[in-house]
Amino acid sequence: MTEVTVRAPATVSNVVVGFDCLGFALELPFDEVTVRIIDESRVRIIHHDDFDLPTEPEQNVAGVALSALIKTAELTHGFEVEITKNIMPGSGVGSSSASSCGAVFAANQLIGDRFTKHDLTELAMLGEQLASGSRHADNAAPCIYGGFVLVRSTDPLDITEIEHPPLWATVIHPQIEVKTSESRAILPSQVPLKDAVRNWSNLAAFVTALSSGDYDLMARSMEDFIVEPVRQTLIPKYEEVKAACLEAGAIGGGISGSGPSMFMLSDNINTADEVADAMESVFSNSEIERNVYVSAISRDGVTIM
Amino acid sequence: MTEVTVRAPATVSNVVVGFDCLGFALELPFDEVTVRIIDESRVRIIHHDDFDLPTEPEQNVAGVALSALIKTAELTHGFEVEITKNIMPGSGVGSSSASSCGAVFAANQLIGDRFTKHDLTELAMLGEQLASGSRHADNAAPCIYGGFVLVRSTDPLDITEIEHPPLWATVIHPQIEVKTSESRAILPSQVPLKDAVRNWSNLAAFVTALSSGDYDLMARSMEDFIVEPVRQTLIPKYEEVKAACLEAGAIGGGISGSGPSMFMLSDNINTADEVADAMESVFSNSEIERNVYVSAISRDGVTIM
Numbered sequence: 001m002t003e004v005t006v007r008a009p010a011t012v013s014n015v016v017v018g019f020d021c022l023g024f025a026l027e028l029p030f031d032e033v034t035v036r037i038i039d040e041s042r043v044r045i046i047h048h049d050d051f052d053l054p055t056e057p058e059q060n061v062a063g064v065a066l067s068a069l070i071k072t073a074e075l076t077h078g079f080e081v082e083i084t085k086n087i088m089p090g091s092g093v094g095s096s097s098a099s100s101c102g103a104v105f106a107a108n109q110l111i112g113d114r115f116t117k118h119d120l121t122e123l124a125m126l127g128e129q130l131a132s133g134s135r136h137a138d139n140a141a142p143c144i145y146g147g148f149v150l151v152r153s154t155d156p157l158d159i160t161e162i163e164h165p166p167l168w169a170t171v172i173h174p175q176i177e178v179k180t181s182e183s184r185a186i187l188p189s190q191v192p193l194k195d196a197v198r199n200w201s202n203l204a205a206f207v208t209a210l211s212s213g214d215y216d217l218m219a220r221s222m223e224d225f226i227v228e229p230v231r232q233t234l235i236p237k238y239e240e241v242k243a244a245c246l247e248a249g250a251i252g253g254g255i256s257g258s259g260p261s262m263f264m265l266s267d268n269i270n271t272a273d274e275v276a277d278a279m280e281s282v283f284s285n286s287e288i289e290r291n292v293y294v295s296a297i298s299r300d301g302v303t304i305m
Numbered sequence: 306m307t308e309v310t311v312r313a314p315a316t317v318s319n320v321v322v323g324f325d326c327l328g329f330a331l332e333l334p335f336d337e338v339t340v341r342i343i344d345e346s347r348v349r350i351i352h353h354d355d356f357d358l359p360t361e362p363e364q365n366v367a368g369v370a371l372s373a374l375i376k377t378a379e380l381t382h383g384f385e386v387e388i389t390k391n392i393m394p395g396s397g398v399g400s401s402s403a404s405s406c407g408a409v410f411a412a413n414q415l416i417g418d419r420f421t422k423h424d425l426t427e428l429a430m431l432g433e434q435l436a437s438g439s440r441h442a443d444n445a446a447p448c449i450y451g452g453f454v455l456v457r458s459t460d461p462l463d464i465t466e467i468e469h470p471p472l473w474a475t476v477i478h479p480q481i482e483v484k485t486s487e488s489r490a491i492l493p494s495q496v497p498l499k500d501a502v503r504n505w506s507n508l509a510a511f512v513t514a515l516s517s518g519d520y521d522l523m524a525r526s527m528e529d530f531i532v533e534p535v536r537q538t539l540i541p542k543y544e545e546v547k548a549a550c551l552e553a554g555a556i557g558g559g560i561s562g563s564g565p566s567m568f569m570l571s572d573n574i575n576t577a578d579e580v581a582d583a584m585e586s587v588f589s590n591s592e593i594e595r596n597v598y599v600s601a602i603s604r605d606g607v608t609i610m
């Protein structure tokens with residue numbers, strides 16, 4: 001095998017109560033990533049999109065991850081990677097991690113599956129560091145593993161998969177620009193201990209509810225007292241969208257990653273569709289372009305096409 | 306039935322990573338609480354101990370809880386409560402909640418089991434409020450429910466029982482006085498967001514590890530960056546005890562409640578016994594009086610004797 005194509009899914013990080021430690025993978029949207037072995041010991045990048053992403057390997061998220069893989073595996077050959085990007089960069093649903101995870105996952109297939117999922121996540125995190133300046137894994141880990149993933153620590157990397165009941169996500173991407181750096185900069189460096197306690201009580205309840213399949217407890221626990229109150233100011237119609245989605249039957253939801261996308265979880269696909277309608281209706285008189293996705297939770301993360 | 310005797314166990318709250326939201330119940334030590342119906346509509350309290358606890362119902366943790374039960378259930382009679390106190394007040398293993406939980410649990414038996422565990426916890430919390438000034442449930446809930454209990458919120462009270470694998474606790478109570486008010490007062494009101502994130506990542510990992518029975522993940526996640534670094538200064542030989550216990554094979558542990566007791570968890574009773582020896586050996590040249598307990602986790606909480 002000298003060529004393989006994978007689908008690398010979008011991911012939702014933070015998940016309201018798990019800032020910087022929790023994420024899950026979607027079925028849709030996904031990037032198509034084809035990797036082929038080339039004789040030269042380098043990485044060549046081809047993009048099929050209008051996003052004007054850099055193609056120099058050291059400036060490209062897939063490029064830095066693949067270069068590290070080549071070095072770690074002591075390969076004498078290189079890779080060409082061709083990415084059909086369906087996940088818009090800057091949308092807040094793990095566009096960069098889909099590129100880097102897809103690339104290293106595919107390359108690993110071509111070299112006889114030498115790396116574990118844990119290894120591949122570490123390689124993909126180099127792409128995340130390039131994209132956002134921080135070595136985070138709450139998109140890369142769910143992209144590689146699928147499902148809900150808890151990143152207890154990034155150094156050393158400590159990943160735990162969390163069981164979950166049937167869930168569907170509805171995601172709206174209002175096409176405004178929110179820079180990750182800006183959405184980081186507005187966060188307070190100090191927070192009230194009492195708010196931290198409320199947040200960690202909710203997070204503990206939320207992961208317990210996922211494991212036990214308790215939708216009611218999930219709904220009660222999806223409230224963040226620290227990050228969302230600050231970041232929602234960057235997102236148009238945030239409170240209206242949230243209220244309309246809960247009214248339509250969503251379990252709960254909020255900002256995806258650092259935004260501007262918002263996500264909502266539902267316990268069945270019909271409700272998830274109605275939540276999509278509710279999101280659209282809030283924006284019906286708006287000139288803001290938007291994409292809306294209804295998706296199951298991806299159980300597998302990156303998969304071979 | 307006009308009289309019933311229950312055993313009301315000691316409890317460990319906070320559990321290192323679950324400050325103000327997590328607790329578990331021990332088999333040992335426990336208080337014996339006998340409640341009997343009396344004709345007068347009042348509460349009469351008899352203590353069998355040397356702790357000089359108040360016996361006026363409105364000054365006594367069992368008294369306020371029972372008085373509230375009488376009022377809520379619109380009883381025309383009252384109760385006499387006789388408490389053989391084995392859990393030393395101020396030891397940090399839920400002495401006050403054993404009294405109040407034991408009393409309301411026993412009284413509820415005498416009136417035909419009219420209250421749920423949730424109701425009984427709320428009644429017992431009135432005793433906690435009297436004892437510590439804060440309406441907390443992270444001792445009362447595990448005392449009533451048994452096992453590991455997460456208190457997501459106290460207002461409204463939201464309690465979730467968490468599955469756990471076989472576990473034994475070793476508890477040492479160095480008999481020094483640490484006032485709950487003092488150990489509250491030294492906590493910072495603001496904490497770094499990055500430390501809060503580390504704490505909640507660990508808490509999420511810890512409850513997931515409990516549910517899935519992953520002892521290694523429990524061990525990795527039992528680290529608190531906010532409360533223990535401050536409170537350990539109030540506890541003699543804290544770091545020495547911790548190091549000796551981990552060396553002896555404990556999974557992890559730290560301060561029980563607001564101290565001065567320390568607890569350690571082990572995955573088998575032999576290790577828990579060795580941990581007890583390790584605790585004793587640290588204090589062997591000390592003049593500080595101490596009690597050491599090795600106990601299984603109580604699956605049932607308060608039980609009829």
